[in-house]
Amino acid sequence: MKKIFHGCVSGLALVAATSLPLSAQEMLTELGEGEGSVSIVAWPGYIERGETDPAFDWVTKFEEETGCMVEVKTANTSDEMVALMNEGGFDLVTASGDASLRLIAGKRLQPVNVDLIPSWSRVDDRLKDAPWHTVDGTHYGTPFMWGPNVLMYNTEVFPEAPTSWSVVFEPMTLQDGESNEGRVQAYDGPIYVADAAMYLMAHQPDLGITSPYELNDAQYAAALDLLRTQRTLVSRYWHDAFIQIDDFKNEGVVASSSWPFQVNLLKADGAPVASTIPEEGATGWADTLMLHADSEHPSCAYKFMEHSLSSNLQSDLSVWFGAVPSVPEACTDGSGMQTAEGCSANGLDDFEKIAFWRTPVSQCESQGSCVPYYRWVSDYIGVIGGR
């Protein structure tokens, strides 16, 4: 059996080696005619053509203008995105910070010639050379959307916004005179260890944490201890955005890490909630539209990148998803439904406070050897399980 398996593995490897040339491709210097279609691997809700809600459509016009028919393959995790891109057959991917560098290192992407994208100048200056898509000065994509993991709180319990994440990390009496036990939530994903690390960065500087995604054993142990304290306060961790919304409505939850998405939906529903980014800062995510090394429709892909920066996409998508546009003008230019207030509600002014999401790896920049992600996974399971 082992022999057969090895046979299969080597056979697959052979197929992979012959069909996918591993050399990094040169970037395009000029665009041809559109090839008639472009296929995109995207997060659910990222590429809308008015089928979910007629008001949210940023594909139809692109197809009419360029003749490039858009095909979408949605992926629910970064790993799924990496797997799909490794498989090939796609042109673009909306990769988050943890997937993008893996894709670049795996030579699955080609450099993007920003001179061919007229609207590149419109991109937020803070994102133009962001390390999750720029390696040695070479751009591997155009910024798509970003957003913070905010602290959502109940305005009846907190007449003033909480200034620290301590409300969800430490046992305390809240502003309404009752304990926070059973009334706060935390995110049910191992990456939440980084939120604990950020809190420690501010409150235990002697640990010497410089990045919440690069923790040595001692720093990591301290973060886990903090999370164990938090376990005694949290009745249920949140995982699904809609379950969290329900918990704020029916379960008496008054404070939790959250996304602007839930905050906006709850506010629209008339619930007494608001969000803030406390003094310790927050974690967040930033996605980039990236081009496959073996893209069969590069001209259409470039046209879509241009479209993603110049059309109503940035503005409407940021409303739809509760995110921040990568083109600041999209907040005010009336290209879509987004407004200046909406942008700041979603976190536009908090860029500096955000530690953007990255996959923790064992060989890290700041201190040589760090605790890798798979240990975060098993240990966080242990923390939630009460260990």
Added chain:
Amino acid sequence: MTQAAPLSATARDPAPAIFAPRGGLLPRLVDWILRHPRVFVFLMVLPITLWLGLVYVGSLIALLIQSFFSIDEFSGLVVREFTLKTYGELLRPYNFDIILRTVLMAASVTVASAILAFPIAYFAARYARGRWKAVFYLGIMLPLWSSYLVKVYAWKLVLAKEGILTWLFAKLHLTWLLEAVLAVPVIGGNSLSVSYLGTFIVFTYIWLPYMILPVQASLERVPATLTEAAADLGATPRQNFRLVILPLALPGVVAGSIFTFSLTLGDYIIPQIIGSSRLFIGQAVYTQQGTAGNIPLAAAFTVVPIVIMGIYLWAARRMGAFDAL
């Protein structure tokens, strides 16, 4: 005999005893197959065997092989070398907790389902007639027709801290009772919807029909004459139940328990929506194979219910459970 055959042939006459072989490749092939029953059976069984063998057993074996690999502690890459290290990881306290938690939950859900299902099934099998029988079947089957997710989300609202049940308890001035139950360590919690008790209630609700139906089928098969005979011989109703009905219906209970036990063992949606976020086996598999990329551990976790169910089915077969299916 040898004489009778030609006689009857001449008497009726029309067709020859042996047909001449038909021409053409396909007809000859068909004839050949029909004349070789074993080949015929082989061809009939081939598709289903291929399906079971390749798609089902094949993928199971691929999974088993994965579980004997391990993840490199340093780089997080899967090492394709035979090792039992991953199974060792299952015994680490936090992983073993998950297994223990899931098995205990599955066992208590099964016991509760059996206790709840028996009187219902007994009534349906012994007393319900005609229209009431139809009402019974509809009542049991109807919840199975609606979406599983809708039911679970509805239960979340029912059990929530500010939900219907809390309101009902308050109206009945029984809030103290609810609070006393929730104050019980381990099974209690901040509200029913975030406690083990809530997870247990929803599991029991969702899987109960799978217990009622086999129990009812087995009760139908207990002959009324046996209980009458027992009564004639002086058995009290209690003795009658304990010594006649229960042993004869037990295979049905065991058959039902296979469903409730295995379904609870593998479910990963209910504990995600209702409960205290502590993982069950299904969720652990989901997490480990996803973002963690720890396929070997996910595979090893998957082997656990297979082994438990193997032992369970073996024991159930010895009790004659499969006669009642």
